[in-house]
Amino acid sequence: MFIHCKLVILILVLTLDGQVHTGEIVGGHEAVPHSRPYMVLLERHMQNGKTQHCCGFLLNEDFVMTAAHCHAKSHTVLLGVHNVHKRGEIQRVTVEQTFPRKDYNETVYKNDIMLLKLSSKAKFSENVKPIPLAGQDDGSLPKSCILSGWGTTDRVEKYMSLVLMETNVTLIDSELCRKENFYCSEGKTGPGEGDSGGPLVCEDGKAYGVVSSTFKPHSGAPLIHCYAKIPDHRSWIDLTMKNAWKRSNTYKY
Ligand SMILES: *[C@@H]1O[C@H](CO)[C@@H](O)[C@H](O)[C@H]1NC(C)=O
């Protein structure tokens, strides 16, 4: 079962073959502008000179969280975005340092989580605010969650959405997902290309997961969408931010 999933994840995530659909925010709708002020549009400046996009979310004035597979040569964080063409209202901040999980496994997308330290502090406003993270795992599974992102809304064309889209998803209880430190949802509705790194926000308004990967089980069963499980990474997140903060202060004084 696992080997099979691994292959399908590879096919779905690493190719842009029009025949293979990665799922997208289908049945989703445009978010009320700036109703999710923690959302980050992440520019990935690639080795080959191209720019690609991921999503992320603001944790405090110094850190953004995204997926480890959104790594790049360098990154720029765009804050306060709703419509990507309305440049006037967007705050651009470069990323000074990246902290991917050292045990990120790019074959199976395990521990697909990364912290980005901003080179200057984010300025909070009505449109730019951080989101709190879910606490350590207490074994309970949140049910009703929301995803948002600028990822593809079209299966074939693969264009990014120009405005922030969102949709509700229901998490499923699966042994495979639990074993791999994922939260999972299933069905056509879910994240697409470009939604990677965005948050899974559940009932209490906290971020529980990071959009990671999608696979299609054999037997034509529904697509499974996987989210890196934040409660399982809380100590690493807190420690990484604390150490980075200490280092930057040592450097200054
Ligand atoms: C990634 O996970 C797979 C499946 O568990 C394992 O076979 C492989 O060795 C892992 N790769 C790394 C680099 O740890």
Ligand SMILES: *[C@@H]1O[C@H](CO)[C@@H](O)[C@H](O)[C@H]1NC(C)=O
């Ligand atoms: C979506 O989720 C939110 C929060 O969990 C909930 O308040 C809302 O009723 C849900 N909407 C639908 C259409 O299920």
